Amino acid sequence: MAHIPVEAHLPGITGLLEYRKDTAQPIRELTQILLRGPSTLTEGERELIATVVSNGNKCKFCTAAHTAAADLYLGDKETCEMVKTDISSAPVSEKMKALLIIADKVREGGKLVTTAHIEKAKAEGATDLEIHDTVLIAALFCLYNKYVDGLGTALPEEAGYFDVLADRLINHGYMRLPQGYDHLKKTN
Amino acid sequence: MAHIALKNEELPGIVGLLNFRPETARPLLDLAETLLRGPSDLTSGEREIIAASVSYWNQCHFCHTSHAAAACAHLGAGLGFIDEIKAGLPNTPVSNKLRALLHIAHQVQKGGKNVSDADVAAAREAGANDSEIHDAVLIAAAFCMFNRYVDGLGTWAPQPNEAYKEMGERMAFVGYGKS
Numbered sequence: 001m002a003h004i005p006v007e008a009h010l011p012g013i014t015g016l017l018e019y020r021k022d023t024a025q026p027i028r029e030l031t032q033i034l035l036r037g038p039s040t041l042t043e044g045e046r047e048l049i050a051t052v053v054s055n056g057n058k059c060k061f062c063t064a065a066h067t068a069a070a071d072l073y074l075g076d077k078e079t080c081e082m083v084k085t086d087i088s089s090a091p092v093s094e095k096m097k098a099l100l101i102i103a104d105k106v107r108e109g110g111k112l113v114t115t116a117h118i119e120k121a122k123a124e125g126a127t128d129l130e131i132h133d134t135v136l137i138a139a140l141f142c143l144y145n146k147y148v149d150g151l152g153t154a155l156p157e158e159a160g161y162f163d164v165l166a167d168r169l170i171n172h173g174y175m176r177l178p179q180g181y182d183h184l185k186k187t188n
Numbered sequence: 189m190a191h192i193a194l195k196n197e198e199l200p201g202i203v204g205l206l207n208f209r210p211e212t213a214r215p216l217l218d219l220a221e222t223l224l225r226g227p228s229d230l231t232s233g234e235r236e237i238i239a240a241s242v243s244y245w246n247q248c249h250f251c252h253t254s255h256a257a258a259a260c261a262h263l264g265a266g267l268g269f270i271d272e273i274k275a276g277l278p279n280t281p282v283s284n285k286l287r288a289l290l291h292i293a294h295q296v297q298k299g300g301k302n303v304s305d306a307d308v309a310a311a312r313e314a315g316a317n318d319s320e321i322h323d324a325v326l327i328a329a330a331f332c333m334f335n336r337y338v339d340g341l342g343t344w345a346p347q348p349n350e351a352y353k354e355m356g357e358r359m360a361f362v363g364y365g366k367s
Contacts (some may be wrong), residue, residue: 003325004318019310020319022226023326034209053192102340110339111247118342128192132209132341139336149300150292151322152308158257158324180309 009079009185011156012061013148014165015120018181019058027143034137041130044073045096048083049137053107055084059145061155066141068166096125099134106138112123190340195305201250202338202343215363216334223327224258225363227319232360233262234286238293238327240273248335250345257349257356267349284314286328288354296328 004014017024035046047070054062067080074080082090085102098121105112113135121131156162168177189197194204206213222237236259243251263269272280277287281301288311295302303325311321338345347354 003303004304004322016322020322020326022222023219026215026222030212030215030219033215035209057299106336106340109246110336110341113191113340113342115191115342129209131192132205133212135340136212136337138207139333139340142336143329143333145330146296146300148324150296150325150329151300151301152303152305 001152002154006151006153007181010181011065011161012065013144013152013153014181015150015153016147017176021176023117024176028174028176032138034133034140036173039130039133040127041099041133042073044070045092045099046133047073048080048092048096049100049134050141051080052083052087053103053138053141054145056104056107057142057145057149059149061148061153062141062145064162065165065169068162069169070121071167072170093120093124095126095130099126099130102131103134104136106135107142110135110139189342192345201254201275201343202334202339204343205337205341207263214365219330220334220364221366223323223330224359227316228323230286230289230323231262233259235323235327236262236360237277237286238290238324239274239331240270241276241290241350242297242328242331243335244274245294246332246335246339248339249347250261250338251331252336253345253349254355254359257352258359259356260353261357261360267353270349270352285311285316285320285351288314289316289320292321293328296325296331300329 002015004019006019010018017028035050036043040065047066051063051065051070054066070080077159083100087097090097102117102143103130104112105117118131149155190204194208195206196204199207206216224239225232228235236255240252240256240259243255253270256273257267259273260267260269292303292307292311295307308321
């Protein structure tokens with residue numbers, strides 16, 4: 001059970017974003033811009049960054065959610081699994097490997113990103129904006145992971161929950177649904 | 189020099205990054221404004237102390253010193269209070285509630301799962317309510333983001349406390365993203 005009263009039908013981050021909507025709004029906007037806004041990184045690549053960071057922070061809810069979203073964008077389940085196991089042998093571009101390593105360093109601590117990590121990413125073709133967004137996505141998911149686990153939120157009970165969530169993240173993105181989330185309450 | 193070519197290399201810490209990408213700057217500033225100056229059962233001074241403490245534990249000099257300077261401004265304290273925050277407020281009469289929330293913030297800084305039922309129970313025992321516990325956790329999590337953004341891109345920061353006095357006053361009394 002979560003450390004504060006959140007609605008029972010809203011596990012993980014979803015209950016927290018409804019608990020305090022005025023702080024949720026800028027968090028949602030930032031996520032929408034970074035993961036769905038104009039970028040030279042694909043949505044799938046950006047979801048991989050979110051997945052690697054959440055996995056490194058051992059945040060089960062965020063890892064499952066962004067793995068499911070990345071899988072849908074990438075059209076396979078192997079890429080995410082391999083990225084979570086060993087970035088260097090995963091089937092992604094050399095540029096993405098360098099950016100994912102930067103993201104993992106940011107997760108451990110901002111100061112662990114070295115000039116060598118940055119030079120490697122630039123040598124593989126990463127632009128300043130791609131490096132900026134990678135660092136900010138990694139930092140943002142440290143916020144999410146610590147928020148979700150720091151308040152002890154629950155995991156979903158239903159099998160298939162993350163497939164439904166991933167479908168929503170792809171088709172609606174990260175902004176609040178206009179009608180809210182009462183339709184997710186169990187009817188029986 | 190930062191890891192990326194900023195539009196203005198003279199702007200320190202997060203200021204240069206916000207100037208580099210205005211699209212992401214807007215929600216980042218809105219979040220800081222709402223969390224630190226918006227409606228809350230915690231005072232802005234208490235919230236800035238939490239932000240400054242988390243930034244110190246993350247060794248982010250720019251965020252620590254600027255938010256500690258904002259706390260000084262809110263509390264009417266001299267800049268010596270910045271070093272008092274670093275030391276964990278040993279010489280300041282602080283409520284048990286704020287001490288318990290700072291402990292929770294420290295647990296979040298080390299890792300979300302470190303917050304135990306006992307930590308939360310102790311905060312409630314000291315008078316903290318649900319929204320204060322929520323805000324302490326989210327402030328700690330948000331500063332783990334801000335600190336990583338600022339240090340992950342290798343921005344520069346002025347060293348002496350005095351360099352942050354005006355900035356802290358502006359953060360406290362004008363706000364974030366306000367001119």
